[in-house]
Amino acid sequence: MNDSTTRSILISISYLAALLLIILNLKPIMQGIGSFIEIFDPFLHGMIIAFILNIPCASIENLLQKRLLKGKSKALTRTISIVILYTLFAVLLVLIVSYLIPGLISSMQDLLKNIDVYANNLQSLVDKAASFFGLKNSIDMSAMFSWTAGYTDKMAKMITEFLGHIINLTAEGMSLIARFFFSIIFSVYFLAGKSKLLRQGKAFFSHYMPEKVYEKSSYLYRITIDTFSNYFVGQIVEALILSGLCFVGMLALGIEYPILISALIGITALVPMIGPYIGGLIAFRILVMINPINAILFIIFIIVLQQVEGYVIYPKVVGKRVGLPDIWVLLSIMVGSGLAGATGIIMGVPIGAVIYTLIKKDVNSKPLA
Structure with a gap:
């Protein structure tokens, strides 16, 4: 066995040992990282x-x-x-x-x-x-x-x-x-x-950084920053608009607890596509106890509002800047929810958009055989 092979084996063993130590001490390591981040x-x-x-x-x-x-x-x-x-x-x-x-x-x-x-x-x-x-x-x-x-x-x-x-x-x-x-x-x-x-x-x-590594990192940085900034600003503005329209509509229709339910709709609207429906179902559970007729009226109103949001508000506020098709939005939400709960639901879409953009550009850059 030559020196090069021996060195490679020793390096591999060292990496495995370090990985094992990290896995066995993952909780204190994460606590230490959390304490360090808390300072900043x-x-x-x-x-x-x-x-x-x-x-x-x-x-x-x-x-x-x-x-x-x-x-x-x-x-x-x-x-x-x-x-x-x-x-x-x-x-x-x-x-x-x-x-x-x-x-x-x-x-x-x-x-x-x-x-x-x-x-x-x-x-x-x-x-x-x-x-x-x-x-x-x-x-x-x-x-x-x-x-x-x-x-x-x-x-x-x-x-x-x-x-x-x-x-x-x-x-x-x-x-x-x-x-x-x-x-x-x-x-x-x-x-x-x-x-x-x-x-x-x-x-x-x-x-x-080596030149090639810097170029690839810079490319990834630009796509990530553009995607995340467009997504978060668009979603926040859209949520505020949707919450405001919901409040005005509930006041006009005389439905109970407009502030509480409008805030709920605004928060859940941060989750694209399915968020307002989730908020609407939770609101329905509250309203149906108070006034079943108004609860049914609210569901009709939120469905109409969601159509306005989907066809008018979302295209103008967020549009196609995130660049992720609907089916991949749903997949990103599901995967994000499974991996990181509520945080994963919110972060899943922009991360999915970055991955989708990188793969799409890489595939399109190569000519078909």
């Missing part, structure tokens, strides 16, 4: 905020350059666009904290307070329907009541405790405020200095 929480959150706000910031910057600040320096234009963007962000945050969250908590508390009345009314209606159709045994609806009460109570307590920490300025609340404050500062820094940071990143990686 504001930095990472600032990066995420800047990543999400980059597209609206660039849009405001382009608008200012074309209209109000034509011929002015790029640095001035970017500074003003960041000020405008964060002013709008602050106004939105104040509105959410001042109106939306208190209204949400009030709706949840009112629902919990009247849950027994709603439960009795619905059970009575189900019993009458069973009797009308000649069924010997009625359907016991107690499981639905317990699920709705438990879920709503949990959500109300979580929001109330979170607000309590901040309002009462406890140690935990001060820590949350401080982390949020530093995250905003980092996000402003990233947005203001993005051109310089990108230049520095390119210079660093092009210097230390």
Whole structure:
């Protein structure tokens, strides 16, 4: 056995031993990584905020350059666009904290307070329907009541405790405020200095990476950034529009708990295609206890709204920028859900879009035999 073979065997054994040690100590290793990442929480959150706000910031910057600040320096234009963007962000945050969250908590508390009345009314209606159709045994609806009460109570307590920490300025609340404050500062820094940071990143990686590796990494970086930014900004804007339309429609139709249900529809709308339907079914479970007629009316309304969203809102807000066919969207959601739960559902689509784009471009680059 020559030296080269011996060295290869030793390297393979070393890799296997290291992999085995990692697998056997996976939990403490992940805890250590989590503790390390926690130190840089504001930095990472600032990066995420800047990543999400980059597209609206660039849009405001382009608008200012074309209209109000034509011929002015790029640095001035970017500074003003960041000020405008964060002013709008602050106004939105104040509105959410001042109106939306208190209204949400009030709706949840009112629902919990009247849950027994709603439960009795619905059970009575189900019993009458069973009797009308000649069924010997009625359907016991107690499981639905317990699920709705438990879920709503949990959500109300979580929001109330979170607000309590901040309002009462406890140690935990001060820590949350401080982390949020530093995250905003980092996000402003990233947005203001993005051109310089990108230049520095390119210079660093092009210097230390082999040329071919750098070119492939740069290509993957561009596709990933474009896909993720288009997806997240599009989904957030779409969710806000859908939530607003749902709120207005519920008020017009006189359906109960418009704030609570509109917020639920907006949150579930972050999951493409199937999200609003999931939110609609959960809302139906709540409404059917309160007013079955309005619950049926709501389902009809949400189906119509979903058609408007699918054919009008989604193409204009998100369009084909993500570039993933419907069948692969569903597959990405299923795989993401199985691997990482709720986070996987949200992250699965952009990751699937990146993989799909890479494979599609690679296949199309090779001529058919």
